[in-house]
Amino acid sequence: MVLSFGMSSLSYWIPLGSYCILDEMASHGLDEYPARLEKVISSMARAGLDALYVTSPPNLFYLTGYDAIWYPWRLPLGCVVVREPAEVIFFDWTRHEDYARLHGRYDELVLFEYGAAAPAVAAAFDDRGLGGATVGLERYSLNPAAPIAEGIADALEAGGATVTAGDWIVDDIRLYKSPAELERIRQAGQIADAAMRALQERLRPGMSELQIAALVNMLLIDGGSEFAAMPPVICSGPTAWVDTHSFPSHRELGADDIVSIDFCGVVDHYHANLCRTFALGEPNPEAAELLEAAAGSLPELQRLARLGEGPEFATAAAERWVYDRIAAEKVWWVGGYSLGIALPPGWVGHTYLANDGFTKVTWQPGYVSNYETVLVDPESKFEACAIDTIVMTEDGLEVLSELPRTILEVPAR
Numbered sequence: 001m002v003l004s005f006g007m008s009s010l011s012y013w014i015p016l017g018s019y020c021i022l023d024e025m026a027s028h029g030l031d032e033y034p035a036r037l038e039k040v041i042s043s044m045a046r047a048g049l050d051a052l053y054v055t056s057p058p059n060l061f062y063l064t065g066y067d068a069i070w071y072p073w074r075l076p077l078g079c080v081v082v083r084e085p086a087e088v089i090f091f092d093w094t095r096h097e098d099y100a101r102l103h104g105r106y107d108e109l110v111l112f113e114y115g116a117a118a119p120a121v122a123a124a125f126d127d128r129g130l131g132g133a134t135v136g137l138e139r140y141s142l143n144p145a146a147p148i149a150e151g152i153a154d155a156l157e158a159g160g161a162t163v164t165a166g167d168w169i170v171d172d173i174r175l176y177k178s179p180a181e182l183e184r185i186r187q188a189g190q191i192a193d194a195a196m197r198a199l200q201e202r203l204r205p206g207m208s209e210l211q212i213a214a215l216v217n218m219l220l221i222d223g224g225s226e227f228a229a230m231p232p233v234i235c236s237g238p239t240a241w242v243d244t245h246s247f248p249s250h251r252e253l254g255a256d257d258i259v260s261i262d263f264c265g266v267v268d269h270y271h272a273n274l275c276r277t278f279a280l281g282e283p284n285p286e287a288a289e290l291l292e293a294a295a296g297s298l299p300e301l302q303r304l305a306r307l308g309e310g311p312e313f314a315t316a317a318a319e320r321w322v323y324d325r326i327a328a329e330k331v332w333w334v335g336g337y338s339l340g341i342a343l344p345p346g347w348v349g350h351t352y353l354a355n356d357g358f359t360k361v362t363w364q365p366g367y368v369s370n371y372e373t374v375l376v377d378p379e380s381k382f383e384a385c386a387i388d389t390i391v392m393t394e395d396g397l398e399v400l401s402e403l404p405r406t407i408l409e410v411p412a413r
Contacts, residue, residue, distance in 0.1 A: 032180060033063065033105055036062060036174075037081065039173045040052065040063065040169065040173060043169045043173060045083060048134060049083065049135065049164070049166065050083050050130065050133035050135065051080050051081065051082050051083065051130055051133050052080065052081045052136040052170075053078055053080050053135060053136065053166060054078050054081065054138055055076065055077070055137075055139075055141040055149070056138050056140070056142075056170070056171070057143065057343045058174075058269075058340070059138065059170040060078060061341050062174050063079060063081070063088065063105075063170065064079055064088060064090060064105045064106050065103065065104060065105045066090070066100065066103050066104040067103065067269065068099070071142070071144075072093055072114075073142075073143050073148070074114055074148060075092075075093050075117050075144060076148055076149065076152050077091060077092050077096075077144065078090075078091055080125075080135075082130065087107040088107050089107065089108045089124065089128075090109050091110050091111075091117075091121060091124075092104075092109065092110075092111055094112065117152070118154070121152055121156070122156055122158065125156060125159065125161065126159055130161070132161060132162075133162075134161070134162045134164065135161050135166070136163075136166025137166045140350075167358070168350060168358055168359050171350050171359070172359055174340055175366075175367060176364050176365065176366035176367055177340065177367075177391075178366065181270060181340070182368075184268050184270040185271075185368055185400070186391075187267045188225065188264070188265035188270055188271060188272035189265060189272035189389055189401060190400075191223040191224055191265035191267070191272075192225075192263065192273075192274040192400075192401070193402060195216060195219040196261070196401075196403055196408075197403070199212075199215070199216065199219065199261060199278070200278065200410060200411075202215060203253070203259070203280065203410045204253075204280070205252075205253050205254060205255045205280055205281075206253065207252065208249070208250050208251060208253075209234040209249045209250070210248045210249065210250055212253075212259075212261065213248040216234075216261065223265070226266040226267065226268075227266065228265075229269075229343055229344050229347045230344065230345055230346050231247060232263040233245070233248075233263070233275075234248045234259060234260075234262075235259065235260040235261075235383045236251060236253055237257065237381075239381070240258070240260065240376075241376035241382060242376075244332065244374060244385075253280055254280070256280060256282065256284075257279075257280045257281075258277060258278070258283075258284050258287050258384065259280070260275060260276070260277045260383050260385040261278065262274075262275035263275075264342075266342075269341045269342055270340060270342075271339050271340075271342045271389075272339070272389040273347065273370040273387055273389050274389065274403075275385050275387035276403055277291060277383075277384045277407050278407070278408045278409075279407050279408070279409050279410065283407050283409060284380070286377060286380060287375075287377075287382055287384040287407060288407045290326060290375040290377075291386060291406050293326050294321075294325070294334075294375060294386065294405070295404070295405040295406055296321060297318040297319070297334065298318070298371060298388060298399065300318045301314050301318040301371060301390075302390075302397040302399070304318075305392065305396065307363050307364065307365070307392070307394070308362055308364070309362060309363055310355045310360065310363075311353045311355055311361065311362075312354050312355035312356075315353040315354055316354075319335070322334050330375055330376060331373075331374075332375065332376045332383075333373075333374045334372065334373050335352060335353050335354055335372060336352065336390070337351065337352045337353070337370060338351045338352070338361070338367070338368065338369050339368045339369060339389060340368060349369075363392045363397075364392060365392055366391075367391070367392040368389065368390070368391050369389070369390055370387055370388065371388050371390050372385070372386070373385070373386050386405040388400065388405070
């Protein structure tokens with residue numbers, strides 16, 4: 001390995017040869033990186049981009065296999081896809097050198113320090129004949145912080161580059177999952193189903209929401225899952241109807257509680273989302289009626305989903321199914337969002353079943369989404385929720401879970 005110092009004394013670059021880094025996902029049998037890079041480069045050509053600076057952690061993982069539990073917001077950690085010659089340059093913190101070498105897949109590694117990243121990036125572009133390139137920059141990302149991204153753009157433009165929007169190029173490509181990716185999502189769905197069934201046998205009054213969340217994680221991991229991109233959501237008690245996005249608490253379940261439990265099975269960062277509602281003791285009749293009334297909306301979605309159409313048409317019909325049977329004030333949401341590679345803090349994609357996301361989408365084989373019917377009663381103070389992961393196939397819409405979308409009764413002890 002050759003170590004060469006760049007123009008800045010606080011950065012250096014390491015030529016690594018074409019894709020010779022340890023590839024964790026390939027070790028799991030998912031060696032699809034060359035095809036992914038080819039698709040991205042084709043999209044870049046259509047957009048008139050010479051280079052694409054990728055900062056979104058899921059997109060980094062998709063292209064390079066790099067993942068981490070923390071991305072320093074003060075640094076423009078990311079990779080640059082160069083169109084000609086086709087290559088991937090990875091930019092990371094000096095302290096991450098060994099980590100990036102172990103976990104990343106790229107042609108060249110450029111390292112920088114806090115405070116010197118922008119000039120180091122500009123120098124790296126200039127050294128490689130990209131000083132006057134047209135560069136797409138991902139700004140719709142949790143990392144880095146906006147001023148850091150703007151500093152990169154300013155430094156590149158000062159060197160003669162043209163910086164333009166590079167968002168959604170990678171996201172749109174990874175919307176439609178390959179057979180290997182779908183294999184992982186289906187496996188994640190089976191793990192989630194098994195954990196939910198086990199919960200039905202293990203829940204009991206006196207357990208706290210935090211204890212349930214810990215139990216969920218243990219059941220998932222014992223079943224072969226990784227950690228999900230966000231903690232399990234456990235909604236119980238008198239504030240459950242407003243706690244849709246709350247962290248689990250120390251609140252203990254009562255003998256007659258209704259509790260909605262929302263989590264994901266995960267394989268290689270591919271999530272399958274699942275939520276069901278449990279009754280401890282005699283099921284609340286209204287909660288049971290709401291779930292029964294909304295359950296038919298998923299078959300309605302399946303019936304009307306058509307390859308090549310936007311998902312908003314079938315989703316609108318599914319939503320009407322719910323609102324025709326349930327008072328509007330008791331419907332928190334009917335809908336869903338794309339799933340796939342997920343990293344903390346969440347798994348929400350950039351397209352929605354309502355087709356009101358950042359880019360438009362059509363039903364195509366490999367499109368993966370969740371589908372939610374979230375029902376609440378502010379007066380009786382409960383939430384009754386069902387969430388499934390759905391996959392569009394050549395034969396129509398597939399639902400991964402085999403669990404009924406009705407209330408699940410916890411056996412008395």
